Amino acid sequence: MNGPLLTFPKGGIHPPESKTLTGHLPVETVPIPREVEILLSQHFGTSCKPVVKKKDLINEGDLIGEVAKGLGASVHASVTGKVKNIATSAHPVSVSVPSIILETDQEAEPREWPASNWRGLSRDQLLERVKRAGIVGIGGAGFPTHVKLSPPPEAKVDTLILNGAECEPYLTTDHRLMVEHPEEIIEGAEIILHILGITRCHIGIEANKPDAIDALRKAAAGLASDGLTISVDPVQVKYPQGSEKQLIESITGRRVPGFGLPFDVGTLVQNVGTTKAIYDAVALGKPLYEKIITISGKGIARQANLLVKIGTRLSDIVAFLGGTGPGLAKVVMGGPMMGFAIPTLDIPVTKTTSGVLFLTEEEIDTRPHGQCIRCGWCLDVCPMGLSPNEIGVYVEAGRPEDTSRFGVFECFECGCCAYTCPAKRPLVQFIRLGKMKAKK
Numbered sequence: 001m002n003g004p005l006l007t008f009p010k011g012g013i014h015p016p017e018s019k020t021l022t023g024h025l026p027v028e029t030v031p032i033p034r035e036v037e038i039l040l041s042q043h044f045g046t047s048c049k050p051v052v053k054k055k056d057l058i059n060e061g062d063l064i065g066e067v068a069k070g071l072g073a074s075v076h077a078s079v080t081g082k083v084k085n086i087a088t089s090a091h092p093v094s095v096s097v098p099s100i101i102l103e104t105d106q107e108a109e110p111r112e113w114p115a116s117n118w119r120g121l122s123r124d125q126l127l128e129r130v131k132r133a134g135i136v137g138i139g140g141a142g143f144p145t146h147v148k149l150s151p152p153p154e155a156k157v158d159t160l161i162l163n164g165a166e167c168e169p170y171l172t173t174d175h176r177l178m179v180e181h182p183e184e185i186i187e188g189a190e191i192i193l194h195i196l197g198i199t200r201c202h203i204g205i206e207a208n209k210p211d212a213i214d215a216l217r218k219a220a221a222g223l224a225s226d227g228l229t230i231s232v233d234p235v236q237v238k239y240p241q242g243s244e245k246q247l248i249e250s251i252t253g254r255r256v257p258g259f260g261l262p263f264d265v266g267t268l269v270q271n272v273g274t275t276k277a278i279y280d281a282v283a284l285g286k287p288l289y290e291k292i293i294t295i296s297g298k299g300i301a302r303q304a305n306l307l308v309k310i311g312t313r314l315s316d317i318v319a320f321l322g323g324t325g326p327g328l329a330k331v332v333m334g335g336p337m338m339g340f341a342i343p344t345l346d347i348p349v350t351k352t353t354s355g356v357l358f359l360t361e362e363e364i365d366t367r368p369h370g371q372c373i374r375c376g377w378c379l380d381v382c383p384m385g386l387s388p389n390e391i392g393v394y395v396e397a398g399r400p401e402d403t404s405r406f407g408v409f410e411c412f413e414c415g416c417c418a419y420t421c422p423a424k425r426p427l428v429q430f431i432r433l434g435k436m437k438a439k440k
């Protein structure tokens with residue numbers, strides 16, 4: 001890691017990392033709960049329709065929900081057991097979504113997924129395995145991966161970027177995954193390169209994860225496939241380094257245009273967790289029904305990195321870790337910058353859950369916000385070069401339809417503006433409200 005580290009040129013912040021709470025902790029497996037609550041909307045697009053009914057007996061890995069029409073990803077049973085109910089469940093963003101509740105057979109043996117040779121398969125066969133496994137973007141909004149791996153013919157994609165930056169404070173999920181499963185991530189990268197028909201891959205990792213950088217470099221050095229180039233690129237520790245557009249610019253110098261997509265500049269980005277899931281789907285035939293999440297913050301009895309079955313309720317995880325601690329003030333699903341505060345622990349883990357934070361008063365700022373003082377700090381830190389201050393003022397004035405000229409629809413809600421605002425204005429919430437009202 002000699003020489004200047006790669007980074008994006010515009011904006012960004014350096015919040016306290018708080019990763020020492022869990023970064024050194026190996027992944028533990030959570031005991032299978034007595035029941036799981038599997039949401040049928042865990043992805044960008046149309047909700048799944050159940051393909052099972054009440055009282056059906058289900059095996060681990062069985063298909064239980066699929067999307068017949070439109071954009072979406074199938075959902076699979078994370079446990080062996082019986083369908084207890086087809087219901088509606090709480091969701092941290094959508095309020096409520098349809099779900100399937102499975103009663104677990106506690107005596108069932110874990111399902112085995114033996115490896116097979118995938119290298120003789122065609123692009124379409126590889127894509128079909130990814131689609132059947134119900135894989136979505138684990139590190140983002142849950143966009144169906146089989147769609148993302150099928151860019152339009154006119155797109156001239158020549159570079160794959162794996163996102164291992166994990167710039168959100170507290171979260172160490174990707175860190176532990178890279179340290180503990182580097183060979184599977186590299187083989188997953190090989191699979192993606194074969195699907196895309198290209199040969200070049202860069203893995204971007206923030207420089208505060210030297211053990212992950214070393215592990216992936218060693219795994220890439222043992223690459224068996226001829227003609228493929230996989231390099232590990234340390235990037236500067238700066239939030240939001242893990243944002244897709246910022247990581248592309250950091251590594252390649254290419255700037256994705258304002259309403260553009262990565263393939264407009266010849267790139268495709270996948271999170272390292274999604275890449276590991278692609279390996280599982282193609283090499284093992286295993287659907288995406290379990291994942292690693294970080295449980296952190298000073299308001300939980302014990303912090304941990306956990307392998308959990310999708311559909312496990314947060315209340316079961318808290319019980320496994322010994323309960324909450326004194327002074328708990330807020331529970332956040334996701335990271336502190338882009339996550340969502342939740343009012344209950346009766347919410348299940350989904351495919352896109354990266355972590356859950358149990359934060360005390362000393363870890364959050366509960367002071368009321370004031371009026372904009374026109375300091376311009378939010379303009380300085382915005383990585384997209386937008387005007388968050390103006391968006392907030394116009395939303396408060398009841399004129400959300402006028403915010404598009406200040407870039408409201410280009411904002412990816414990283415939270416840099418709200419973090420740096422001396423008046424503690426909830427700028428991200430203003431922007432979300434502005435988007436919603438402007439669309440109407």
